[in-house]
Amino acid sequence: MSSPVTIIGTGVSPDDLTEKQRSIIRSADVLVGGKRLLAPFEDLLCRRFVIDKNLKALGDFLEREMIDQTIVVLASGDPLFFGVGTFLMRRLGGDRVRILPNVSAVATAFARLGVPWQEARVISLHGRSHTGQLLHHLSVGDTVAVYTDPSHDPVWLAALLAKNGLDDVTFTVLEQLGTPAERITRTTPEGAQTQTFSALNLVVLQPDSKRQARPALFPGMPDDWFVHEKGLITKAEVRAVTISRLRLFDRAVFWDLGAGSGSVSIEAGQSITRGSIYAVEQHASRIAHIHENITRFGIGNIKVVEARLPDGLDELPDPDRIFIGGGGENLGRIIRTAADRLNKNGIIVVNTVLIDNLTAARQALDDLGFDVDMVQIQVSRGKSMPYSQRFEAANPVWIITGCRGCEV
Numbered sequence: 440m441s442s443p444v445t446i447i448g449t450g451v452s453p454d455d456l457t458e459k460q461r462s463i464i465r466s467a468d469v470l471v472g473g474k475r476l477l478a479p480f481e482d483l484l485c486r487r488f489v490i491d492k493n494l495k496a497l498g499d500f501l502e503r504e505m506i507d508q509t510i511v512v513l514a515s516g517d518p519l520f521f522g523v524g525t526f527l528m529r530r531l532g533g534d535r536v537r538i539l540p541n542v543s544a545v546a547t548a549f550a551r552l553g554v555p556w557q558e559a560r561v562i563s564l565h566g567r568s569h570t571g572q573l574l575h576h577l578s579v580g581d582t583v584a585v586y587t588d589p590s591h592d593p594v595w596l597a598a599l600l601a602k603n604g605l606d607d608v609t610f611t612v613l614e615q616l617g618t619p620a621e622r623i624t625r626t627t628p629e630g631a632q633t634q635t636f637s638a639l640n641l642v643v644l645q646p647d648s649k650r651q652a653r654p655a656l657f658p659g660m661p662d663d664w665f666v667h668e669k670g671l672i673t674k675a676e677v678r679a680v681t682i683s684r685l686r687l688f689d690r691a692v693f694w695d696l697g698a699g700s701g702s703v704s705i706e707a708g709q710s711i712t713r714g715s716i717y718a719v720e721q722h723a724s725r726i727a728h729i730h731e732n733i734t735r736f737g738i739g740n741i742k743v744v745e746a747r748l749p750d751g752l753d754e755l756p757d758p759d760r761i762f763i764g765g766g767g768e769n770l771g772r773i774i775r776t777a778a779d780r781l782n783k784n785g786i787i788v789v790n791t792v793l794i795d796n797l798t799a800a801r802q803a804l805d806d807l808g809f810d811v812d813m814v815q816i817q818v819s820r821g822k823s824m825p826y827s828q829r830f831e832a833a834n835p836v837w838i839i840t841g842c843r844g845c846e847v
Contacts, residue, residue, distance in 0.1 A: 441505045444531060446512045446524045448541030452617030453479045455541050463539070464511055469504055471497070472513030475639075490523065497523075498530040505535070517543040521563045521586055544641050545584045548613045551623060552643065559584055564591035570599060571712040571740030575656075577605050577646055578737030585642040593642050597631035600644075604734050609645040612636050656709035656736065658682050660702075666731045667700035668724065673764055673790060676818045677836045682706055684788045684812075684840045685760050690714045692782075694758040696748055696773060697765030701729035701741065707762075708738035715740055717755050721747040749776035761787045763800075770796045774803040774841075784844040792834050800839040809841030 445467075447460050456464075464470065470480060471488045486508075490497055504510060518524025520543045528536050549556035560576040562569050563586040576583050577600070587593060593612050600608055606628055614622045614637040624634070659679030662672050673681065681703060687693065687710035695704040698718035707716055718741055720726050729743050744751050748765075749772055757780045763773060770791070778787060787809070789800040797813070804811045815837050819830035 441507070441535070442509060443535050443537045444501055444505055444510045444512060444527065445537045445539065446514055446518045446527060447539045448514050448517045448522070448524075448543075449476055450516065450541040450617065451544055451547045454617070460539055460541075464513070466509060467511035468508040469510045470513065471501070471510060473515070476513040476515060494523075494526055494530075498527070501527070501531060505531075515544070517541055520545070521561075521565065544586075544613075544616055547616050548584060548641050548643055551613060551616070552611065554582070554643075554645075556582070556584070558582070562586070564588055564596075569713055571708055571714075571716075571738060574599075574603055574605070574737040574739035575708070575712060577608065577644060580646050580648075582646070583644045585644065587640055587642060589638060592638070593631050593636045593640060594634070596642060597628040599739065600628040601632070603737060603739060605646075605737070607647040609643075609647075611643040611645070612640055613643065614640045616641065656706060658706060658709075660706065662702075664735075665700050665702045665705070666728045666735070667702070668728070671725070672700045672702050674818065674833060674836075677790065677816050677838070678702060678706060680814070680816055681762065681788055681790060681838060682710075684786070684838060685762060686786060686845075687711055687760060688714075691759040692756050693717065694719065694752070694755065694761045694777065696761065696763045696777065698729060698743075699725055699764060701732050701743075703762050703764065704729070704741050705732050705736050705738055708736070708741065711740065713740075714759075715742065715756065717742050717744055717758075719744045719746055719748060719751055721745065749773045752776065752780065755780075757782050759785055761785070763787065763789045767796075771799045771803045774800060775807065778804075778807050778809070778841075781843065786843075786845070787841040789839040789841075791837050791839070797837045797839065800837075804839065804841035807841070809843055810845075812840045812842070814838050814840075 467485050469486045473490050488500055514522045514524055517540045518538055524538055545561055559582040561584045562573045565586055565588045610626050610628050610631050612624045659675040662675055687707055691711050691714040693707050693711055693716045695718045698704055698720040701718050704716050704718040718729050726745055733741050759782045761777050791797055815835050817835045819832045821828045822831045
């Protein structure tokens, strides 16, 4: 039976290794790690395997060699904190891996800054786009530590913050932690865009404590919180029910077709923080409103697409959830075009105030094999009178839900 692979966190420098960890490294038949982590152990007479971007090759190598070799994997920081340890535990199984943790780059960074970090948020941009999470945390006043990568470096990050109106953030770049070249730069998003930083860095973002936090997201936010053309918005009560029917999830790809002011996309952003939201709208004035609302609420993972439906969808990734808030005479065609791209167990929700489109939506979803559910929302809002109140009825709205492979 093979011995477990030992994964040792090196902290931010070899100086963080304990004597026990050093002894285990010296006893290895095979030492695995990135070039930077292997360099301090060049004098050891063992085989080496250099980790690169091909993690499948790493997993294959370990499974093959661990049968009769003692293998030690070196990981920067703490192996299970955005490290290779997570991948290897999934690939090899927890019973075939032994983890010896160490101090993470985040812990070291906050120690250098003299700032407590028990309430800080940590976001990794390594090979992923978590801008929705990032901007949301900053917009509500959280301190955020960001692991960058070559495509999402400090300059890119600074431009993202500036674009989304988050200029009042202390922008601290900690480069080459634990090495003689260590450097700490405190600046602003504007200042960071004019500088050059080492590829080995961590960024700490601290919002101004005096800044008023942006409104917290919740289902059915008041209509007047959004910039919109008068009356051309999915009303708050209808929006709340619509979001419920969509059954959104964190990593979903969501299409908002006929997005108008983008109010549904904005509220979807409270559930979809690691996925992608695509707001498709044909009118330039409404597209401008969508961009204003994105900035107002700090939703960083909405991409706005200018197109006349059903055109403009070919270049978008296949969706898990689709909302159609308009469509006019083309509604049936839009539904059929969108449904053809919908992922397994996907959901389409259509809102309409037109009787003909109620029939068209139900018929199109029926013909396409969806399980269909329909509900009418009739909202009456209280209006003040000289000595009392009355209720004023809004237009009834039909919400048609089509679901594949799930109960409705």
